[in-house]
Amino acid sequence: MNRILQNSVLLLALLSFNFGYSWGTTGHRVIAEIAENHLSGKAKRSLKKIIGTEKLAYWANWPDDIKSDTTGVWKPAEQWHYVNVAPQSNIQQFTEALKEQKGPNIYTQIKILSEQIKDRKTSAKDREIALRFLVHLVGDAAQPLHVGRLEDLGGNKIKVNYFGAPTNLHSLWDSKMVDFQKYSYTEFARVLDVKTKEEVKSIQLGTLEDWFFDSHREANRIYANSKPDANYAYDYNYKFEPLVERQLLYGGLRLAKILNEIL
Template identity: 25%
Template structure:
């Protein structure tokens, strides 16, 4: 193990025990997305992922899928904070989706869609081996895995004016929350408690069953279809915006109490978005880690 890789492994080990203030999906949502993806990896991609993960992860990608949330406010990684979402104007529900992909300083591609393109491009250099030292492939893998979860969480493409629902304060059953957190974690944990004995693994197995032999099995080919990474990530973001408008914001105002009606009608949406994120992450990893190309923008520059 090289000195630089050993340093990075030690750094990951340190931040793995850090408890962040802010999450996207929840740690459970990101873990399910990554477990679904890893189960769908083909042998070449599976081997590459295991080679890129630090030894203490024991080959489990899901154990580090929350890492980008844990470091986003650290000085070294502060630049990644805008990469977890896309700013969307409030009127977007009434018009064709237009991506506003830049950071507060106006730097282009500094949003979750741009990040997915960027880290996919970086991972496409995996087969160049150690001679290509422009990129940290382990970081690229972890960022890509995480951001594929983020772009499928509808409120991460929510409105700029309310910070993707973070400023919409309400009650989830009997406790205080906000609309963003409801979609990040409340729905997932309520489902786990009510239907799966608080066992997230059982919830994940149910989600997987829905696309392996259940209600989404006929949709798999469509979910996996992608020839150009830019158009694909824009499609994923547009889907999330549609879900945010139709299911996230609809009928919700600050101060409301959300309970059974909201939970029961939104749970299938959350489960499907986790499934789609996992299936599509596997599709990207299977292709780029096997040396197949996902057409990139010629002007795409790696960070």
Template identity: 30%
Template sequence: MGLPWIGRLLLFMQLVHGVFCWGKYGHYAVCKIAEGHLSEDAMGTVKKLLPNWAKGELASVCSWPDDIKWNYNWHWTSSLHYVGTPNFKCNYKYYRDCYDSAGHKNKCVTGAIFNYTKQLFSAYQGYNPRLKYNLTEALMFLAHYMADVHQPLHVGFTGDLGGTGIKVGWYRRKTNLHHVWDTMIIDTAVKTFYGSDLSSMIQAIQRNITDAWSQDKSSWEYCIHDNTVCPNLYASESVRLACKFAYRNATPGTTLQDDYFLSRLPVVEKRLAQGGIRLAKVLNQLFSFQVKIGRSSR
């Protein structure tokens, strides 16, 4: 008999140490792409909010929530990096899926995006200015989780722990499927196609946004009812991509090589682009001082 869902999630929290996070390259890329699409107002506010050690660069802080989540005082954030979905359903529903290992509702990546968006909204758009938040932390968490929700296996199945429980080979290395999507596809691409230079990969993605994906950019930015942010949409996209690309041909014990890498890399690069464009859109709306925006809602 399998572990009950709480047991699986507790095991999940043990397994993901140092693994369950879109790697530093992925987070840096999403935030660097976003920086290139920020308005003057948004860029100015972001720079004011960033800690001094960031030296004015949003991308330099985007892995911070991964760096601190294993500290005792930050354990409560561990469940905010992902959301589990029912096995083989290939769909996501907020009220069904967003809870932590103790069953607390809203404690998942989409819930975190709603929360930190509303914190920044309250301060900069006057929704509830009496509430006091650490807005620097809110910005860093929001930027990080906007990237996480675009990694398909951050919205993977609970039964295999978002691919963490699927042991595979990546060329000559032993790993798990989640780590392949978090880190190894990007790392291999940087080394193989971009001369081990992440900035070259980011520039190539930016060119695609300007050229090949220029017709798609407005649809990526669309948010129902003119809401500020739509993480439920992003999560729904991710689980469908997980079913179509991440899980397919990646059964336990499989060695993944060129066929898998070359067919999945375009998916990863587009998700990095979408995460960056959407993060920029959210920050541009939050930090626009010209027009008041509509309240975020689930």
């Protein structure tokens, strides 16, 4: 635990912001379930040594659950769940802006955690904790507003209504649109995970930076089509349900690629 946390530098101003949770319990479990469906035999064996017989979906929400811890031990990890990048139109400018972000964030931590899991010198307990975080953070990275904008805290400050209930844009994308589909996480994973092997390989192409830019572009599209204080219902769901499904699927398949490479 200490080895993981020592990579984090506290940014007090950022920690004072109230960022929303991510994908909700269902969304993260969908991503974890899809990822587990695409693990290699070697990765499955390594995974069993790290977390035993429990499924990835079991641990997918643990990094959000520990936000309720009152000891302060996990406080530095709160800023691992997101990164804020001003709107960028091309991958080069985006990558530069992404790497210029100060302090630990979702991008830096996915890289650090991957190396810790890969490193055989990492203790068994630290590898397990790193794996719990990695499963969750790769899922977060697929939620476009976790690669959103600082001025509105990834949509947290943009108040909207969804089917008459007050919420904010970030929460709408974290959980409400996923829950609106009325699937269990296993059902959702089953209906989404139907791509051919060739299509899966295509989705898994690219670098971590490419995947972050993919989410960033979708975040820009969400911002462009979401207005403060708007009342959204079936129309918004109709417009963006395909993107919700895409991001859940892509998050799961890309998580599988990372795990297959490091385990």
